[in-house]
Amino acid sequence: MTNPLAAPDPWDVVAEGYDDLTAEMMLPFAQIALDSAEPKSDARVLDVAAGPGTLTLPAAARVARVDAVDFSPSMIERLRGHVRDAGLGNVEAQVGDGQRLPFPDNEFDTAFSMFGLMFFPDRAAGFSELFRVLKPGxxxxVSSWAPISESEFMTLMFGAFRAANPDIPQPQANLLSLENPEVFVSELRAAGFHEVTVQPHTVSKAYDSAEALWDRYSRGSAQVHLMRRNCDADTWKRREQLMIDYLNANYRPGQALSTTAWLGSGRK
Structure with a gap:
């Protein structure tokens, strides 16, 4: 069964809200990834599944050039807007498929994919393409979310989802995905990478209220968009209120919620 999040449409719809969400939740992981890779000031960097530029923009402040690719036209449009607003002249952004990158072999010094390659229908192709376009050395x-059980934030959100719709199954760790660090290591090595490591990193975010939490998450979540799309307006209104009620009952304003991700790295 194809993962609906592996298509651009839901990401196009939530691009504006996702932009807000990534600035809060995902930017710390992008900064960790950049710090761990330590690209040189004269480096050419590739950002695959770049979204609205969560890694691209801080990378552009460190390196000579960044090429950004995403399959969502709306995400690339927002990224280009940020590039114009910042007056950056060293970023090239284009719509493209991370499983078939539009670049020649041995082109980049460093490559990233933050929470994108994990959704690819063909992850092996995604890893192989990263390897192909990197220069030797x-x-x-690449980042991927850890299992939901290791994320206070997503555990709380899935509790809200199930309060509104008990037919939603309890989340289970997918041992065949990049949630499993052994799979993560294996797929990096299978693509040809060496010096492979996969390490957990955790960040936390607090919200002023349950309503603020829901607003920030729901406006930027492709998953919530798909839930909304799959029911009529009245059903969605009722379910959304049930989710907000659940959050009000289970979230203390100002409480920091942790989220854990795996960062996998390797060298060509």
Whole structure:
């Protein structure tokens, strides 16, 4: 069964809200990835599944050039807007498929894919393409969410989802995905990478209220968009209120919620 999050449409719809969400939740992981890769000031960097530029923009402040690719036209449009607003002249952004990158072999010093390659229908192709376009000696950093059980934030959100719709199954760790660090290591090595490591990193975010938490998450979540799309307006209104009620009952304003991700790295 194809993962609906592996198509651009839901990401196009939530691009504006996702932009807000990534600034809060995902930027710390992008900064960790950049710090771990340590690209040189004259480096050419690739950002695959770049979204609205969560890694691209801070990378552009450190290196000579960043090429950004995403399959969502709306995400690339927002990224280009940020590039214009920041007056950056060293970023090239284009719509493209991370499983078939539009670049020649041995082109980049460092490559990243933050929470994107994990959704690819063909992850092996995604890893192989990162390897192909890197120069010999170049490094790659790829991130993936850890199992939901290791994330206070997503555990709380799935509790809200199930309060509104008990038919939603309890989340289970997918041992065949990049949630499993052994699979993560294996797929990096299978693509040809060496010096492979996969390490957990945790960040936390607090919200002023349950309503603020829901607003920030729901506006930027492709998953919530798909839930909304799959029911009529009245059903969604009722379910959304049930989710907010659940959050009000289970979230203390100002409480920091942790989220854990795996950062996998390797060298060509």
């Amino acid at each position: 170049g490094g790659a950093v």
